[in-house]
């Protein structure tokens with residue numbers, strides 16, 4: 436690591452965060468706790484005072500990586516109050532295999548659960564906490580439209596249409612997957628941006644609570660209706676509602692968004708694929724036609740920082756598809772790691788080196804979880820009803836029980852640890868070879884040769900450390 440060769444954060448002028456979403460709000464709070472005065476510019480109105488529009492990703496799965504940050508920031512209790520724990524997947528099969536509803540626990544440990552949380556409520560808690568430090572000023576209705584890194588000036592368009600230029604010393608680009616800041620930073624750094632559309636989109640629907648705010652599905656599970664090439668999921672909200680999301684190819688045949696453009700097509704599709712849900716959401720067709728269709732893509736970029744002038748954090752640097760429920764958790768973890776690097780005395784006085792170290796540390800992990808998220812789509816829409824997948828998952832959990840220091844289930848390493856994502860992915864691949872070997876020619880757990888299993892698991896060595 437380098438010695439003190441350049442300015443520290445704040446020396447070159449105001450500390451600015453563009454974007455007051457999950458990453459921007461959390462980062463502003465971390466920076467304020469370091470003693471910096473921070474100004475946040477957010478394009479939208481204050482979500483604590485206005486309703487967010489229906490149909491836009493309303494709740495999220497919060498897991499250990501995000502929880503660790505909230506705990507560090509003293510916010511866990513407040514967030515806990517607005518969450519619903521989900522202990523596993525409730526798989527609603529299409530009935531063709533005779534199966535009905537199958538609960539698949541996420542973990543052997545009862546306390547290893549994920550939490551459904553309202554996006555605006557969580558974001559609001561972070562904004563409140565940032566402001567409560569007395570060091571964070573938030574300007575809503577300020578859309579960043581240009582960043583001049585040479586002059587260290589950013590341009591913002593205000594809600595009423597006029598623009599202002601505001602100087603910054605260091606700017607943190609937390610403006611999400613369509614980041615304006617990214618264009619300037621990546622160009623200055625000579626980096627690249629690769630946007631890989633999934634070809635599948637999503638549509639959100641609301642399944643209203645029953646009488647007296649009762650849940651009309653089991654509230655402590657993430658519900659999945661897997662249908663091979665597409666799927667429907669439902670996450671509980673504390674007030675008894677469920678947010679239901681359809682993931683479907685954008686185009687190609689009757690089972691695609693391209694085809695679902697009128698009442699008859701939508702009603703026919705749901706009657707055929709999800710009759711159970713038709714009964715639960717009486718105004719399903721109206722909601723479907725009224726709500727926007729969201730796009731999904733993986734964005735991989737390089738060149739996350741421009742000297743000590745600007746750095747990208749969160750979806751602005753790395754957007755992933757939502758199937759592992761990790762985009763926000765990844766963004767939160769990035770805030771925690773950046774906070775640690777900024778505090779690290781080894782980097783004192785060399786902000787540009789700190790930012791380069793941040794990218795070096797986070798990029799391989801962002802790439803790894805991007806791959807895992809894509810793989811999890813196949814697992815959720817098809818794997819969860821595949822007998823071979825189910826046997827291997829049962830075996831993985833059993834081996835984890837028998838050899839807790841040598842084996843950890845793939846899903847659990849992502850959701851319930853802070854092992855670097857890249858290390859967890861590499862480990863999963865090696866463990867998969869063991870699972871493949873042990874399940875050749877068998878169909879039940881009691882047919883596994885556990886003596887052989889113990890030998891194979893021993894060769895894996897210790898599990899990756901948490902960071």
Ligand SMILES: Cc1cc2nc3c(=O)[nH]c(=O)nc-3n(C[C@H](O)[C@H](O)[C@H](O)COP(=O)(O)OP(=O)(O)OC[C@H]3O[C@@H](n4cnc5c(N)ncnc54)[C@H](O)[C@@H]3O)c2cc1C
Pocket residue numbers: 453454455456457458459476477478479492494495496497577578579580609610611612613614615616637729748749750751757759760761762763764765766
């Ligand atoms: C359908 C869906 C489901 C998801 N489910 C999960 C889940 O279960 N778990 C999980 O961990 N993640 C999930 N994610 C991912 C998660 O939403 C993102 O990873 C997370 O919101 C990233 O936070 P961010 O602050 O980096 O970006 P964003 O949430 O996009 O926030 C960016 C902020 O910047 C503002 N902004 C944008 N442009 C500008 C500009 N030019 N100037 C000023 N402000 C600007 C925006 O208004 C916004 O407030 C899901 C995503 C989708 C689409």
